[in-house]
Amino acid sequence: MQRAEPTIQESIMAVYDSLPPGERKLADTVLARLTDLASYSATELAADASVSKATAARFFRRIGYESFGHARLQARAEAHMASPLYAFAGAARARDADALSRHVADDLNNLSESFRQSGTGVLEQAISRIAKAPRVHVVGMRNGHFVAGYAAYLLAQARDDVVTLPNAAMTLAEDLVSLRRGDVLLVVDFRRRSAFLQTIVETARRAGAQLVFLASPGMPPLSRNGDVVIRCLTDSASIFHSYAPAVSIVNYLCAGVATQRGRKSRQRLEAIEDLHESLGDIRH
Numbered sequence: 001m002q003r004a005e006p007t008i009q010e011s012i013m014a015v016y017d018s019l020p021p022g023e024r025k026l027a028d029t030v031l032a033r034l035t036d037l038a039s040y041s042a043t044e045l046a047a048d049a050s051v052s053k054a055t056a057a058r059f060f061r062r063i064g065y066e067s068f069g070h071a072r073l074q075a076r077a078e079a080h081m082a083s084p085l086y087a088f089a090g091a092a093r094a095r096d097a098d099a100l101s102r103h104v105a106d107d108l109n110n111l112s113e114s115f116r117q118s119g120t121g122v123l124e125q126a127i128s129r130i131a132k133a134p135r136v137h138v139v140g141m142r143n144g145h146f147v148a149g150y151a152a153y154l155l156a157q158a159r160d161d162v163v164t165l166p167n168a169a170m171t172l173a174e175d176l177v178s179l180r181r182g183d184v185l186l187v188v189d190f191r192r193r194s195a196f197l198q199t200i201v202e203t204a205r206r207a208g209a210q211l212v213f214l215a216s217p218g219m220p221p222l223s224r225n226g227d228v229v230i231r232c233l234t235d236s237a238s239i240f241h242s243y244a245p246a247v248s249i250v251n252y253l254c255a256g257v258a259t260q261r262g263r264k265s266r267q268r269l270e271a272i273e274d275l276h277e278s279l280g281d282i283r284h
Helices: 008-018 021-032 034-039 042-049 053-062 068-078 084-094 099-132 142-158 172-176 195-207 244-261 263-279
Strands: 136-140 162-165 184-189 210-215 228-231
Touching: 008 021, 008 034, 008 068, 021 034, 021 042, 021 053, 034 068, 042 053, 053 068, 099 184, 099 210, 099 228, 099 244, 136 142, 136 195, 142 162, 142 184, 142 210, 142 244, 142 263, 162 172, 172 195, 184 195, 195 210, 210 244, 244 263
Parallel strands: 136 162, 136 184, 184 210, 210 228
Antiparallel strands: none
């Protein structure tokens, strides 16, 4: 099945790493305003990003549009695509005989593109940080919560000192005070970000923790130079985002951590199996 033309977000992320500094600032501004981009002018976007109108013109040509006017037309068509409420308006029309094939095609594309865009080097760097850190803290909110929980569950089998943030009691202050220099904070950062997430990331930076992000595009990044950023595409033909790539990436990372820790992971897994046997809590 032939895929539709790329979204504005996809067009930006395809060239994001190669953008000059001024155009990258504009890219961040555009990504932050995707849901209401059509309500801005090119001049307003340039002013918000503190770049010139000439820089804005070059940027929109670079991502495949003759002018901002053409990008604005597509922005109107894409408006509110991040929210399931607005996507629901077209759901009845979308559920035709090809709905299943579109769903599978989107997931397969997101899966292959997420791994391709991140690359082996970035994934191995993330694995190394998580494997060697004194402690690993894992945070995810809203749609990232279950992915973070899955990551913490797998990591707890491969290594000790894995902490999930926030815990069930939402005692953020008590949890964040335990962050130490050299710890890793694994951040699951998906679109429609919780306002708390930036505060948690900034607290981790002040504590000297290392940051690893599993992040979907379409937002101003919380990452900085020196952080490890794994890109995870989540767009879907469904009214809900797709997190199949996120689960696959988490599986890959945690298996890599177990392999890198070698004997320590094996001993921990053996101890866990012995406890299961003693507790009798698993039916085979």
